Amino acid sequence: MSKPETPEIPGESELVGRARKGDRDAYAELVRRHSPRIFALCLSMLRRRESAEDAAQEAFVKAWKGLRRFRGGAAFSTWVHRIAANACQDFLRRHSRAREESIEGPPLGDERRLRQAANALGDQAAKVEAADLVGKILARLSSEHRLILVLREAQGFNYAEIAEILDCSLDAVKGRLKRARQSLEENMRHFSSRGGV
Amino acid sequence: MNHDELMSALDEFHDGELDPSARAELEFHLRSCQDCREALEARQRAAEFLLSSAAAAYEGFDAERFSRGVMSRISGEELRARLPTWRALLSWRGWLVPAASFAAAAVAMWFLGGFADRGSLAADMLAEQRGGVVMMDWLDEPTATSVGDLESSALALR
Ligand SMILES: [Zn+2]
Numbered sequence: 025m026s027k028p029e030t031p032e033i034p035g036e037s038e039l040v041g042r043a044r045k046g047d048r049d050a051y052a053e054l055v056r057r058h059s060p061r062i063f064a065l066c067l068s069m070l071r072r073r074e075s076a077e078d079a080a081q082e083a084f085v086k087a088w089k090g091l092r093r094f095r096g097g098a099a100f101s102t103w104v105h106r107i108a109a110n111a112c113q114d115f116l117r118r119h120s121r122a123r124e125e126s127i128e129g130p131p132l133g134d135e136r137r138l139r140q141a142a143n144a145l146g147d148q149a150a151k152v153e154a155a156d157l158v159g160k161i162l163a164r165l166s167s168e169h170r171l172i173l174v175l176r177e178a179q180g181f182n183y184a185e186i187a188e189i190l191d192c193s194l195d196a197v198k199g200r201l202k203r204a205r206q207s208l209e210e211n212m213r214h215f216s217s218r219g220g221v
Numbered sequence: 222m223n224h225d226e227l228m229s230a231l232d233e234f235h236d237g238e239l240d241p242s243a244r245a246e247l248e249f250h251l252r253s254c255q256d257c258r259e260a261l262e263a264r265q266r267a268a269e270f271l272l273s274s275a276a277a278a279y280e281g282f283d284a285e286r287f288s289r290g291v292m293s294r295i296s297g298e299e300l301r302a303r304l305p306t307w308r309a310l311l312s313w314r315g316w317l318v319p320a321a322s323f324a325a326a327a328v329a330m331w332f333l334g335g336f337a338d339r340g341s342l343a344a345d346m347l348a349e350q351r352g353g354v355v356m357m358d359w360l361d362e363p364t365a366t367s368v369g370d371l372e373s374s375a376l377a378l379r
Contacts, residue, residue: 060284
């Protein structure tokens with residue numbers, strides 16, 4: 025049997041193996057593959073694109089430094105998400121004062137505008153406004169709740185993977201997810217006078 | 222399972238974490254229970270809401286550019302790690318050899334009676350300090366023991 029002519033796209037474990045031996049090209053490829061999701065996670069946590077990009081970069085730099093400690097059994101994606109989640113929490117701790125002003129939530133004067141946007145969430149024309157609203161509602165949740173909701177609903181990790189990322193038990197994942205959903209649904213109701221969100 | 226038990230299993234149902242038999246039981250219950258259906262719909266709305274937030278993040282994100290940024294940050298950090306830090310340069314260990322040389326030079330001066338010529342003392346000390354490291358090597362020499370040897374070596378340094 026002859027081999028196919030086209031060069032094979034290296035698999036994840038091969039790239040990780042090469043990167044562990046110091047192959048920078050292999051690591052750059054891993055970064056290209058995983059950065060959109062890591063950036064999305066950081067953006068959900070930090071809201072500002074510059075902050076999110078900075079935290080995401082920090083996570084990949086830390087991952088490179090810690091590659092030798094990375095156990096092959098776990099998925100690289102799960103592992104990097106764990107590092108990124110910690111980088112975001114560190115960022116929020118460092119900028120806790122700024123967070124109160126810009127991340128924690130909109131000033132009360134904005135509520136009318138937000139309510140209008142909430143009711144128009146399904147409307148294509150209000151897409152940008154709606155995306156802004158999503159960020160603002162997420163910002164009203166605790167960082168712990170925001171993180172677990174994004175990992176489950178946006179990133180699509182299952183309970184076992186979330187337990188690994190958050191370094192907790194499966195029961196803790198279930199409990200935390202339940203409380204986070206309650207908090208999110210309350211906030212969505214708060215912004216939607218007719219339950220339109 | 223009764224209504225309350227099924228209601229509390231809604232999260233796992235929504236997340237696809239329920240075993241097949243419990244899943245079938247809940248699906249059957251949902252057909253007849255309005256409360257459970259509404260609770261499930263609320264979770265689905267929340268999920269769509271969170272997905273839309275992630276989708277917005279991908280717009281305008283350039284993975285190629287980002288990857289280059291990460292790799293240059295790694296190179297920069299590794300380069301900095303290899304350079305000696307100012308702290309290391311300023312630490313007492315960094316100054317130990319020159320300071321010891323200076324002390325050794327002062328002792329040599331005393332032996333040579335150089336202190337008599339007080340006018341040129343400061344200039345002498347400076348010259349000895351400049352040659353400090355050489356003097357250290359020279360003092361370690363087992364052969365350089367006589368005052369005559371010291372004198373000629375010290376003269377050679379000026
Ligand atoms: Zn029910």
